[in-house]
Amino acid sequence: MSYWEFLSEYGPRLIDGTLVTAAQFFLAAALAIVIALIAGLMKLSPYLPVRAPAVVYIEVFRGTSLLVQLYWIFFVLPLFGVSFDKFTAGFVAVGMNLGAYGAELVRGGIQSVPKGQWEAAYSLSMSPLRRMWRIILPQALLNMLPPWGNLLIELLKGTALVALISVADLMFEARQINGSTYLSAQTFGSALIIYYIFARLIITPFMRWLERVMRRKLGRA
Amino acid sequence: MMDDLTQYPLTLEGADAPMVSFRNVTKRYGSLTVLEGLDLDVAEGEMIAIIGPSGSGKTTVLRMLMLERIQEGVIYVDGKPITHQAKNGKLVPASDRYLRRAREPIGMCFQHFNLFPHMTALQNCMEGPVQVLGMSRRDARERAEDLLEMVGMIDKKDQHPSRLSGGQQQRVAIARALAMRPKVMLFDEVTSALDPEVIGEVTNVIKKLVTEHNLTMLMVTHQMGFARDISDRVCFFYGGRIEEQGKPAELFDNPQRERTQQFLSAVKSAD
Ligand SMILES: Nc1ncnc2c1ncn2[C@@H]1O[C@H](COP(=O)(O)OP(=O)(O)O)[C@@H](O)[C@H]1O
Ligand SMILES: [Mg+2]
Numbered sequence: 232m233s234y235w236e237f238l239s240e241y242g243p244r245l246i247d248g249t250l251v252t253a254a255q256f257f258l259a260a261a262l263a264i265v266i267a268l269i270a271g272l273m274k275l276s277p278y279l280p281v282r283a284p285a286v287v288y289i290e291v292f293r294g295t296s297l298l299v300q301l302y303w304i305f306f307v308l309p310l311f312g313v314s315f316d317k318f319t320a321g322f323v324a325v326g327m328n329l330g331a332y333g334a335e336l337v338r339g340g341i342q343s344v345p346k347g348q349w350e351a352a353y354s355l356s357m358s359p360l361r362r363m364w365r366i367i368l369p370q371a372l373l374n375m376l377p378p379w380g381n382l383l384i385e386l387l388k389g390t391a392l393v394a395l396i397s398v399a400d401l402m403f404e405a406r407q408i409n410g411s412t413y414l415s416a417q418t419f420g421s422a423l424i425i426y427y428i429f430a431r432l433i434i435t436p437f438m439r440w441l442e443r444v445m446r447r448k449l450g451r452a
Numbered sequence: 453m454m455d456d457l458t459q460y461p462l463t464l465e466g467a468d469a470p471m472v473s474f475r476n477v478t479k480r481y482g483s484l485t486v487l488e489g490l491d492l493d494v495a496e497g498e499m500i501a502i503i504g505p506s507g508s509g510k511t512t513v514l515r516m517l518m519l520e521r522i523q524e525g526v527i528y529v530d531g532k533p534i535t536h537q538a539k540n541g542k543l544v545p546a547s548d549r550y551l552r553r554a555r556e557p558i559g560m561c562f563q564h565f566n567l568f569p570h571m572t573a574l575q576n577c578m579e580g581p582v583q584v585l586g587m588s589r590r591d592a593r594e595r596a597e598d599l600l601e602m603v604g605m606i607d608k609k610d611q612h613p614s615r616l617s618g619g620q621q622q623r624v625a626i627a628r629a630l631a632m633r634p635k636v637m638l639f640d641e642v643t644s645a646l647d648p649e650v651i652g653e654v655t656n657v658i659k660k661l662v663t664e665h666n667l668t669m670l671m672v673t674h675q676m677g678f679a680r681d682i683s684d685r686v687c688f689f690y691g692g693r694i695e696e697q698g699k700p701a702e703l704f705d706n707p708q709r710e711r712t713q714q715f716l717s718a719v720k721s722a723d
Contacts, residue, residue, distance in 0.1 A: 351566035351625075354518050355580035355632060356556045365583060369570045449570035450612020 237417045241408050248404030249425055255322045255390040255400055256429075260383055262326025263333050270330065271337025272363070285334065292331030298392050300324050305396045321393030321400075329386040336382065340375035341367055373445050380438035384430045391426070401425060455524040457536065457543040464531045471496040471668040472517070472636055477525035479512055486512050487692045490525070494670065496635075499662055501679035501700070502672045504689030505715060510672040513689070514638040517670070518560045521551075530557050530635055556584075559634030563641045565621040567613040573600060573624045574609040580632045592631075599627035603657050619650030623657055630661075637661070639671040643678075651675070658682065676719055680704050688712050 232240075273285035292300065301324040305317060315323060344367050352362040394403035405422040409415050460475055470493035477490040487509045494500050502510045516522050517529070526543065527535045534554035536543040546554065567576050577596035581587040587595070600606045603623040613621050622642055629637065639658065643651045655678050661667055662682050673679050679686055680700040687697040688711075696709045707713045 345566075347562060347564055347566035348568065350519055350560075351562065351568070353552070354555075354558075354560040354629070356552055356584045357580070358552070358584075361583050365579065366568055373570075450572070450614055 232414065232417075234417055237414060238421070241412075241418070244404045244408060245401065245421055245425065248399060248401035249429075251318075251399050251403075252387075252390055252401040252429075255318075255325065255393055255398065256387050258322040259325035259329065259386055259390060262322065263330040263382075263386060266327060266330030267333025267337050270334035271341065274334060274338050275341060289331045289334050292328050293335075297324065297328045297389055298395065300328055301392055301396060317393075317396045317398050320396060321390070321398040325386060325389045325393065329382060329389060332382055332385070333379070336375050336378050337371070339378075340371035343374045344370045369449065373442070373449055376438060376442045376445065380435060383434050383438065387426065387430055387434065457526070460526040460533070460536075460543055462533070462538045462541070462543065464528050468495075469531055470494055470528070471498070471530060472670070473528040474513075474516075475526045475528070477516065477527060478523050479509075479516055479520065480523045485692065487516075490694070492687070492694065494636075494668055496668055497666045498685065499669045499671065499683045501683035501686045502670060502689060503674070503676065503679060503686060503715075504695075508689040509692040510689050511640050512692075514560065514640050514670060514672060517636070517638060518555060518558055529554065556632070557635040558638065559629030559632055559636070560638040561622070561625050561629055561640065561642050563644050565613070565618070565625045565645075567621055567625055567628070569613050572610050572612055573605055573616070573627075576613070576624055577628045577631045580628065585632070596627070596631055599630050600624070602630075602660070603627045604653070617650060618646045619653040622646065622654045626654075626657055626661075634667070636668045636670070639669065639673070641672050641674065644674060674719075676704065676716070688715065690715070 238245075270285045270288055273281050274289065276282045276285075301320070304315065304324045304327075305320040308314065341363075348366055348370065349362060352366040357365065390400060391402040394400055394406060397403065401422055405418050409418040412418070455476075464470065464473060472492075472494040474490045474492040477487060478485065479487040479490075490513070492513075502513060504510050512520070516527060517534070522535055525535075526533050532554060533543060533546070534551060535546055537546045537550045537554075538544075567573075568579065571579065574593065574596050577599060578589070578592040581592035581595060582589060585592075597606060597609065600609050603626055605620060605623050605627065608616060608620060608624075613624070616624065626642075642658075643654050646654065655675070658669075658671070659682055662669070671679070671683070683700050685697060686700050686703045688695050688703065688707075688709075690711050696703060696707060696712045703712070704716065707716055
């Protein structure tokens with residue numbers, strides 16, 4: 232079977248899988264961003280009861296494997312009465328895992344804003360919330376964008392694990408096709424190319440574009 | 453030794469009450485005592501120049517008014533304690549929230565300007581009035597434009613700070629602080645980071661404030677000529693204390709203390 236024949240036969244399934252991967256990616260990314268923001272801000276709090284949960288969360292999710300976390304969320308949590316369908320369990324696990332890494336980026340980004348900015352905002356009598364939201368976060372965001380680009384690519388790679396709880400993503404379809412055809416080179420070669428295109432031709436250029444737009448908005452063009 | 457807070461009044465009242473009053477103020481960083489038992493009253497409308505060698509605590513005097521907690525004593529601004537608040541007729545250390553509110557009548561300008569880089573000059577000047585004072589954008593813009601006009605920066609109002617020179621940034625920073633209608637202004641070496649040829653832009657703005665407005669000002673400076681020209685009183689700090697203070701002409705022409713004499717002649721020979 233030529234590669235073209237392979238594609239016309241199995242291309243549609245690979246595309247279906249890719250769409251599921253894309254959905255997993257976007258949902259997990261959205262969750263990761265929200266979690267990163269909340270946990271990152273909490274970790275900077277001067278109050279121990281606020282800081283402690285964030286520290287524990289970040290330690291646990293960075294210190295253990297994503298696959299184990301995925302299995303916990305899908306197989307173990309139901310034993311405690313919390314159950315997700317596999318699609319939800321998939322992006323929740325990936326989002327929570329990468330959110331823990333993102334929290335460190337948020338914390339670092341905020342800490343990289345010069346102390347003088349806090350002082351200037353304080354000297355205008357701005358409340359802590361306003362200082363953070365209006366003055367610090369916009370600047371922190373710009374500092375964080377490059378590492379977030381890398382993190383989102385890690386997140387995309389992480390979504391491949393959801394195949395292991397039978398979410399019908401790209402990796403899952405590839406494994407199925409390989410199982411019935413044994414055309415490993417064609418199958419996994421295609422998957423490789425699709426993941427690569429997704430990462431380098433979509434995520435990376437998008438992040439670069441976002442950085443340019445932000446830079447212009449922040450007057451640092 | 454615990455500071456006995458009952459020795460301090462709850463408020464300062466009367467027509468001659470100072471606008472700013474440090475009463476027996478001690479500031480420490482860890483075990484390092486930076487200022488000890490500072491007493492300093494600044495009358496309404498008075499311009500105080502603070503001079504002294506590096507590390508003598510000049511910046512700390514201003515930072516205690518705006519940014520730092522103190523360890524002993526009480527600071528009053530506009531008659532009210534800012535470092536403490538009255539509870540059941542007694543002074544207790546101020547909460548964060550009280551402290552921030554009590555500092556509302558104070559504005560501050562920094563050596564490195566600290567403009568918000570993600571906002572234009574105009575937006576920098578509107579931020580406080582809109583976000584803190586709750587002014588409408590229209591009124592805030594009008595006030596900001598008036599002030600930018602006053603500091604000679606109206607032409608550059610839509611520029612971000614990265615497009616402005618140091619002198620221009622500092623003038624915008626002054627306008628930003630004034631937009632909050634402060635009663636007290638603090639200037640911490642606002643010309644030290646500037647190229648010599650643009651220092652005049654900034655000192656001229658400060659001169660204008662002195663002659664046209666009834667602001668109370670504390671200005672840390674290394675420019676002795678400027679301090680002499682525009683201040684009502686000069687305080688010479690040495691080792692965390694006021695070594696000598698007086699009218700500029702007296703202090704500069706006829707310093708009484710040996711350290712003052714040494715400092716002034718060292719500065720003169722450096723010029
Ligand atoms: N945040 C800080 N932590 C520790 N020491 C400080 C801090 N800020 C200032 N100091 C010390 O306090 C002293 C006075 O500093 P400062 O008020 O900045 O002096 P000046 O403005 O007269 O040069 C210096 O010895 C300085 O090292
Ligand atoms: Mg200083």
